[in-house]
Amino acid sequence: MVVEPPKPHVDPSVLAECGTVADIPDRDLVPDETNRLWAKDRATLGDCRRKNHAKAATIKALVK
Template sequence: MKILLLCAAIALSGCASFNRHSVLPPVTAKIPQSLKQACAGVVAIPERDLTEGEIARLWAKDRTSLLICARRHGALTKAASVLEGK
């Protein structure tokens, strides 16, 4: 019986070390610098009459720039929400 109690005491004392909780240091998340870039400005329009092709090209460049900025802003908003725990 004494041997059984001794074995139980040894087993339980060994379990105590497994029950300790280790706390890891917090990890600081960072928002990528690419998401923090300012949006590109509007396309400079020459002070002259433009051809239909030039108008279409400049309009497309503006729309593409706007789309890239909107996606980047969306990603930044999502990253901020995750960091804030929302």
Template structure:
């Protein structure tokens, strides 16, 4: 009698392309006087991008570890 392992192929590990995406670069600061409110907005945008990327990379690491088990 054939074994079940031969009837159903094993699933191939798959890593979502989204987790392989590179992080965005830092915010460009204009070569001019930058008012404080604009500077705060640019800094906030930069920090948000960094946080989003860090969380995404952490998710990628967890996904890859799970697939390699």
């Protein structure tokens, strides 16, 4: 009897895109606010995008 190996499965949430940019209020920002919003954008869009790209490339290569 031949048993087929299970097909690889990757939860779609693992391949989800990164979040969006920070909402900037329609008023003058104090320097602390500017720094906080910039850091949030940097983490969300920069670090997250690089991490997700590497993660998705690795998973796609393993699933093939």
